[in-house]
Amino acid sequence: MTAATLSVFEADLPTLTYDLTATPQQIYPEFRSAQQQAPVALGPIGPEVLSYELARAVLRDPRFGIPPGIHLSAHGITSGPLWDRVTRSILNMEGDEHRRLRGLVSRAFTPRGTARMDPTIHTVVNELVDRIEGQGSCEFVEAIARPYPIPVICALLGAPREDWQRFSRWAEDIFKIVSFDCDLAAEEPVILRAWGEFDAYIDEMIAHRRENLTDDLLSELIRAEDDGDRLDAAELRMLAFSVLIAGTDTTRSQLAASMQVLCDHPEQWALLRERPELAMPAVEETMRHSPSMCSTVRSALDDVTIGGHTFPAGTFILVNTFAANRDPAIYDDPARFDITRDEPPPILTFGGGAHYCLGANLARRELAEALTILARRVPDPRVVGPVPWRPLLGMSGPVSLPIEFG
Template sequence: MTESTVNTTKPSVFEAGLPVLHYDVTDTPQDIYPQFRDAQQAAPIALGPIGPEVLSYDLARTILRDPRFVVPTGIHLSAHGITSGPLWDRVTRSILNMEGEEHRRLRSLVSRAFTPRATARMHDTIHAVINELIDGVVDSGRCEFVADIARPYPIPVICALLGAPRENWRKFSLWAEDIFKIVSFDCNLAEEEPVVLKAWDEFDAYIDDMIAQRRQRLTDDLLSELIRIEDRGDRLDAAELRMLAFSILVAGTDTTRSQLAASMQVLCDHPDQWTLLRERPELAMRAVEETMRHSPSMCSTVRSAVDDAETGEYTFPAGSFIVVNTYAANRDAAIYDDPTRFDITRDDPPPILTFGGGVHYCLGANLARLELAEALKVLSQRLPRPRCVGTVPWKPLLGLSGPTSLSMEFAS
């Protein structure tokens, strides 16, 4: 047989003798990490309970940037058995589920409103919101951090970002609680669908009124900025503006809540790092990067192969679900020195993968970093010597993880 006739097809990930992960979908990241670490030493991929899991940093980054791997349409709804109907149609038409030319067009327009300079104008609002929440607990010397600080923190920031007045923040919070059932596994979504659609309709009607007002008089908020954006005559229409407001609410609320709680926990567990942040508040942004690397609330993202795709040493068959395990990748010893060490002074570490990559890199990453960094900076100045009280339960690895509660004491 000549060299030219040798079959060079790389083995399927399902037939390559890869390590196998044995965990339940309800297990937490901390429960499973020893398996990830051991598997990572044997291969860049392992076989998990829902499909191949990419564990190495380099391969995870490659797949996140490769257009042959797409976000599975309506994956959260499919998990609840919903594959059609009004909720399916609305969710799958959002920018969070888009692919191809329509997605590229919207991202090209919208990205201009999410630059670091644009999000920096939220600085004063962020400080006002976090300080007001701390005011409610600081004299008692204790708090339940998730309920008292992390949970109520993002909604006022998003409302101010969009331009909604303070008197309507409560409405947004109520709408969000119902709409977030879309990405929750704690409810029967098929039964809750009418509740979700009602809240979504009310939210859309409110945003439509805001759009009409802004078209008459533009102001200094994100909605006005999105209306101003134009590229060679291409502009966002009312339906796109409405959809983007919904996407910002969904993508920017629970993620920030969960990560703020996760970041607070790991800093409490490392009091030397808390003291360092208190003494050197300029380390706040590094603290965000390191807490999101070491203790992320978003631990993975799912992709599916459009066609048979050879990547690295393996072939991913068309249609296969792939878990890009960013939790493991962010602790890849080949990339990060002593990866389990928590150190907010890491010098110029490689970029974390927690915000995704490629065409689905988080549009709100700059705002999320600012929200987290400023919150941690203020907390470190106002809550001396915090410590966790009792155990800190976490949500499962798959989906959005993070502490479900975090009882804390601190010097008052």
């Protein structure tokens, strides 16, 4: 190869040596040092894109795809019923089939489409705060963050609120497919059983909705049409699963992470309380500064040269959005937490390109409403114990967050 097309494995790039169990906060100094040397570094699982511009370019480039079933492969599962189910979901699709499904589904996730969830979101958050308001303390993850998203997802799909505990149990079991800290082969029967129960429940809902359409997401998906093309029952079932898996732990973890960083900056919490219109900027800033989803994986579908770096075909690439969202070339004083940043560039936490998160509008609304109500009803929160985080790879965020408040 010439110097211009030298593989990232042959180029003189910085090396990252962090432990796979390390948290984002533990690794950040190493990211920051490597970022000052090059936009790409060689990490424990392969090349890591660290700069904002290159990360955005890779996420938007169709020459980089999502490796199918990568979390399963890490556990040695490369075939079988669980593999088939996971790799056939919209979260793993590429090409024409992916574009078709996104085109049919996207209208249900516009800002106007998700605005109908505001009354439910408002009710759920207030009911959770009611339980802790007079106590003066709580374990925030268990009391607020963990139970928050499931009733919202039930309402989104059109399921009765009293079924939220069933949905929560299914989500807990199914979400093991993206966990790095369990024996996935041993858990496969549990996952498949929960997934089967969820599918059967959704099938009953689909049959009922076809006769009695309402204003919920499932009805919107049934109505969705493009030149006569409609979603069949299997696609509706798969999309309902995708909503459950993509909208549960992500929201839980990010709400806890956002709460922690606001507790660590009491002047920002006071500002949010005084100016609730800052709730949405606070969501953007907490997801930039302290994201629970810190990275996403891509694979080079061919030899790809981008930004002066060549990634050989088949290379697994970690797009390190945590580092990219703190790129000093893009964000002034990137380690500073400031919910009043003046028109900052868009965060990369929701991904980009063809796989930009369909539920981003809903997630922002859920987080903004939660922070607005918490700032109003939970005065002067402060962290009063250790806050262990899950590792950077996979879903990160606080495992527990003990707080006291006025």
